Each structure stands twice: as C-alpha cells, then as structure tokens.
Amino acid sequence: MAKLRVTLRVNGEEREALIEPQATLLEVLREDLELTGTKHGCELGECGACTVLIDGTPVISCLALGRACQEKDIRTVEGMADPEPHALQTAFAELGAAQCGYCTPGFLLTAEALLEEKSEPTRDDIKDALAGNLCRCTGYIKIYEAVELAAARMRGENAQPTQEAIYGQQ
Amino acid sequence: MLRLPEFEFLEPSSLEEAVKMHESATEEVAYVAGGTDLFPNMKRRHQEPQTVISLGAIEELSTAPEEVEIDRRRFVTIGANVSLTDVSGNQLVQTLCPALAKAAESVSTPALKNMGTIGGNLCLDTRCNYYNQSFEWRRSIDFCMKKDGDICWVAPNSPRCWAVNSSDTAPVMIALGADFVLMGRGGEQIVPAAEFYNDDGIAYLNKGPSDILTQIRVPITPGSGATYLKLRRRGSFDFPVLGVAVWIRWNNKIVDDARIVLGAVASYPRIIPEAATAIIGTDLDDDSIEAAAAAAFRPSKPMDNTDLGLAWRKQMTKVYVRRALHELRAQTD
Numbered sequence: 497m498a499k500l501r502v503t504l505r506v507n508g509e510e511r512e513a514l515i516e517p518q519a520t521l522l523e524v525l526r527e528d529l530e531l532t533g534t535k536h537g538c539e540l541g542e543c544g545a546c547t548v549l550i551d552g553t554p555v556i557s558c559l560a561l562g563r564a565c566q567e568k569d570i571r572t573v574e575g576m577a578d579p580e581p582h583a584l585q586t587a588f589a590e591l592g593a594a595q596c597g598y599c600t601p602g603f604l605l606t607a608e609a610l611l612e613e614k615s616e617p618t619r620d621d622i623k624d625a626l627a628g629n630l631c632r633c634t635g636y637i638k639i640y641e642a643v644e645l646a647a648a649r650m651r652g653e654n655a656q657p658t659q660e661a662i663y664g665q666q
Numbered sequence: 667m668l669r670l671p672e673f674e675f676l677e678p679s680s681l682e683e684a685v686k687m688h689e690s691a692t693e694e695v696a697y698v699a700g701g702t703d704l705f706p707n708m709k710r711r712h713q714e715p716q717t718v719i720s721l722g723a724i725e726e727l728s729t730a731p732e733e734v735e736i737d738r739r740r741f742v743t744i745g746a747n748v749s750l751t752d753v754s755g756n757q758l759v760q761t762l763c764p765a766l767a768k769a770a771e772s773v774s775t776p777a778l779k780n781m782g783t784i785g786g787n788l789c790l791d792t793r794c795n796y797y798n799q800s801f802e803w804r805r806s807i808d809f810c811m812k813k814d815g816d817i818c819w820v821a822p823n824s825p826r827c828w829a830v831n832s833s834d835t836a837p838v839m840i841a842l843g844a845d846f847v848l849m850g851r852g853g854e855q856i857v858p859a860a861e862f863y864n865d866d867g868i869a870y871l872n873k874g875p876s877d878i879l880t881q882i883r884v885p886i887t888p889g890s891g892a893t894y895l896k897l898r899r900r901g902s903f904d905f906p907v908l909g910v911a912v913w914i915r916w917n918n919k920i921v922d923d924a925r926i927v928l929g930a931v932a933s934y935p936r937i938i939p940e941a942a943t944a945i946i947g948t949d950l951d952d953d954s955i956e957a958a959a960a961a962a963f964r965p966s967k968p969m970d971n972t973d974l975g976l977a978w979r980k981q982m983t984k985v986y987v988r989r990a991l992h993e994l995r996a997q998t999d
C-alpha cells in the first residue's frame with residue numbers, strides 16, 4: 497500500500513513523516529520519528545509500557561493509529577526533560593523507582609497526567625492512576641513514593657526522600 | 667513487532683455516510699470506535715477486515731450523558747462514542763445509574779478506558795482462551811471454528827462456538843432495562859438491551875452487520891436500586907470471569923420487580939428470571955436472598971475457556987449474587 501504523509505505535533509514540535517497507513521502511533525513514534533523513549537511491550541494493551549499523552553490524557557500508543565493522531569498534542573517521555581529532568585524523573589532516579597527501566601516512560605507520563613489534575617494525590621489516587629502500568633522488577637512501592645516526592649516538590653515543598661527510601665544507602 | 671495488517675481506513679462524518687460505506691464494501695469490513703478490542707484482534711488476525719470505518723468523526727455519537735424525557739419516561743442518554751472514563755466519571759451517571767458507573771469503572775485500565783467507548787464495550791467481540799491467541803498459537807493447535815477452523819476446542823463435539831460475552835457494561839444495561847438506538851440500512855431502530863445479544867459465540871449480536879449503535883437510553887426508575895459485582899484475578903486489566911448485575915424496584919420496602927443478569931458465563935449476558943422471582947414480593951430477607959443465589963447457581967454454566975477454574979467460578983455465582991443482594995438491602999436501611 498502506498499505510504500501516507502502525516503503531520504504530528506510531538507512534544508510541541510510539528511513533525512512530518514511518510515508512514516505505513518496502518519502504522520500504530522507507537523510504530524510511527526519509534527520507527528518513523530526515531531523517538532524510541534516510548535517502549536513497546538505486549539503491543540496488545542496489556543502492559544502500559546507504550547503509554548503516551550494525547551491532549552494531556554494517557555493513551556496506549558500500540559492501539560492508536562498514527563494517522564488518527566494528527567492535530568492532537570502528543571507528549572512522549574522525550575518531552576519531559578525540558579532540558580532539565582522533570583521533577584518526576586529526578587524523584588524516580590533518586591529513589592531507584594526503576595530497575596530495568598523499560599516500563600518507566602509509561603509510568604512517568606501517566607504520573608505526570610495525574611499530577612496535572614491533582615497536585616496532592618493520596619496513595620490510593622496514585623495506585624488507581626497507575627493501575628494500567630505494569631512493572632515486573634522494581635515493584636510498585638518505590639514508584640508510588642517517587643510520585644509522592646515529585647508531587648510535594650512540584651507544590652513547592654522542600655521535600656527530601658527519607659533516608660531508608662534511598663536505594664543503596666543505610 | 668505485532669503489527670496491524672493492511673486495510674483501507676475510512677472516516678465518515680455522518681451516520682448515513684458510514685452505513686453507506688459499510689453496505690458498499692465488497693470484502694470484510696468493520697467499524698472501529700476506540701479500537702481497544704478491534705485492533706488487538708486484528709493484530710492477532712482474529713479479525714481481518716480489508717476496510718475499517720472509523721466512527722470517531724461522527725459528532726452525534728459523542729453526545730455526553732444527558733437526562734431527557736422520551737414518551738413521558740425519563741432516561742439518561744449516552745452517545746455510543748463516549749469513553750468509558752467519561753461514562754464512569756460523569757456526575758449524572760454516577761447519581762442516576764451508579765451501577766453503570768461502577769461497571770464502566772471496572773473495565774480494563776485507566777488509559778484503555780480513555781480510549782475505549784461504551785458502544786465498543788457493548789459490541790465487544792466474545793472471548794475464549796483458544797481464540798484470543800496469536801495467529802501462530804492458533805495455527806499450532808489448528809484453528810477453531812470462530813476463526814479459520816471447523817472445531818471447537820472447548821467442546822469438540824459441539825456444533826457451535828461457546829466464546830464468552832465478557833463485556834462489563836452489557837449485563838448492567840440489561841438489568842437496568844436500557845434501550846439501544848441503532849442506525850442502519852432501514853433507518854433508526856430501538857432495541858431493548860435484553861434482545862441485543864445472541865447465545866452464540868460467533869453471531870453474538872442481534873443486529874444487521876451495517877447497523878451502528880448510536881445511543882444508549884437508561885430509564886430512570888424511581889424507588890429502584892442496582893449494583894454490579896465483577897470477579898477477576900487482578901484488580902485491573904482483567905476481563906470479568908463472572909459479572910453479576912442486579913436491579914431491584916422497591917415498593918414500601920417490598921421488592922416489587924427485579925432483574926438479575928450474569929455476565930461472562932455464557933456467549934450472551936444471561937438473564938436469570940428464576941432468581942428474580944425468588945426475591946419479588948419479599949423484603950429481601952436472608953432466606954429469599956439464599957433462594958435467589960441458589961436459583962442463579964443452577965443455570966450459571968461457565969465453560970473452561972476463560973481464566974480461573976470453572977467449578978470455582980460457578981460456585982462464586984452464588985457468593986456474588988448473595989453479596990449483591992445484601993448490598994442492595996443495606997442501601998435501603
């Protein structure tokens with residue numbers, strides 16, 4: 497089938513690409529735009545690794561057609577560091593909220609959308625918001641703690657991780 | 667990578683245009699709304715439409731929940747393309763149809779609910795452990811009759827497919843007595859939710875191929891209560907392996923009318939009239955609740971084609987019907 501010319505607004509930048517008409521947003525981001533921060537996991541909606549934000553809302557990029565995402569604001573993990581790491585990225589790094597890191601972009605973006613809506617989420621709010629993102633090695637506690645830490649800092653609090661929460665320290 | 671096959675993608679802006687496109691397709695054709703059911707199925711080659719017609723640009727399908735009067739009855743109406751997030755988070759739905767809000771909330775994951783629509787949920791393809799597998803997996807044991815083969819691996823002597831209706835909101839719609847508005851070749855048609863589903867894993871919807879579900883109308887019944895309970899392995903992601911939807915109308919603390927519907931135990935949401943009969947005319951005392959639970963247990967016949975053991979799932983029918991009725995009784999105290 498003939499390729500299709502599309503224009504996508506990714507992280508605030510207009511990007512043109514010549515894509516396979518049936519390509520998913522995930523494929524377009526990774527293969528046509530070389531934005532490989534968005535990860536492919538199950539590719540069936542069952543893991544959340546490929547989560548990106550469309551108009552601020554988390555969606556599963558492996559189940560969206562790239563061509564159907566034109567004229568929307570797409571945000572990938574590459575857009576989070578601007579150029580300094582986002583508070584969530586710093587908190588994830590400080591607390592060791594990633595081991596292999598494969599699921600991290602999806603968690604970061606989902607958490608960012610949550611914090612945009614609720615600056616002071618409860619632990620349950622965080623659990624509910626992240627319920628569609630699987631992590632198979634870190635476990636979820638450090639991820640929840642990192643979101644809480646980032647949220648506190650984004651509210652302007654001088655929050656520091658508790659000593660026992662820092663990976664590798666006494 | 668698990669990629670979509672090639673297909674022609676059409677984006678009509680009106681219902682008439684969409685129906686016309688569907689009617690004029692010469693090969694396999696499918697509508698798509700959120701794509702969270704169709705696209706995984708296409709990736710695994712369960713469904714191989716050469717033409718995919720998006721319903722996304724048809725504005726009237728996106729009408730948010732509203733309270734309206736039709737023929738002197740009050741309804742909450744919902745456009746078929748409203749996302750599950752917008753159904754479960756809608757204040758009108760939460761206040762007037764809390765069981766529906768709960769069922770929509772229980773579906774899949776937050777991001778999938780942002781994409782998946784209520785219409786897509788009600789038209790969801792039936793599911794089976796031998797079907798929801800990759801092309802290679804299915805080929806390795808030989809294809810089953812739902813797609814590409816002749817046999818049913820769940821019941822090899824059976825002439826039919828037993829794939830399971832796994833929609834969370836379908837049993838609730840039937841329990842609440844909702845109507846579905848369809849638009850098709852012959853114009854508009856209104857079908858009660860209870861008549862929309864067939865007991866057949868393949869021809870699971872009682873509608874013409876080009877009919878589009880446009881609107882859901884949930885009646886508002888004064889003095890009624892309803893709930894939905896869902897059994898699944900994890901608190902997120904998983905389809906129901908049992909859904910129990912119960913609706914009750916009270917008259918002076920006596921159950922005046924009731925509907926009890928089981929999801930995910932058959933190819934269609936299974937209405938259990940004998941369970942409703944067991945509580946009608948009672949004040950929902952313990953004995954009548956037990957009688958209803960026993961009545962729902964008998965016809966609940968899950969097959970060995972979803973998650974978790976089937977004997978246990980059948981047992982849980984009793985437990986969940988009992989829990990649902992206790993919950994509704996507590997609401998009146």
Ligand SMILES: Cc1cc2nc3c(=O)[nH]c(=O)nc-3n(C[C@H](O)[C@H](O)[C@H](O)COP(=O)(O)OP(=O)(O)OC[C@H]3O[C@@H](n4cnc5c(N)ncnc54)[C@H](O)[C@@H]3O)c2cc1C
Pocket residue numbers: 540541542696697698699700701702703704705706721746747750772773774775778781782783784785786787788789790791832833834835877878879880903904905906
């Ligand atoms: C990981 C995962 C978990 C899931 N968990 C659940 C769950 O727990 N419970 C559950 O119920 N579902 C679940 N789903 C299935 C699905 O996400 C939802 O049912 C969703 O609501 C489907 O809506 P959609 O708009 O994405 O449907 P689509 O994929 O767009 O469509 C589904 C089917 O309905 C047809 N269709 C869509 N809209 C219309 C219309 N208006 N008129 C006529 N036909 C139409 C399509 O042709 C297609 O056959 C899950 C899916 C995934 C990937």
Ligand code: SF4
Pocket residue numbers: 793794795796797810811812813817818819820821826827828829867971
């Ligand atoms: S119930 Fe039988 S025919 Fe139907 S999908 Fe499962 S194995 Fe195939």
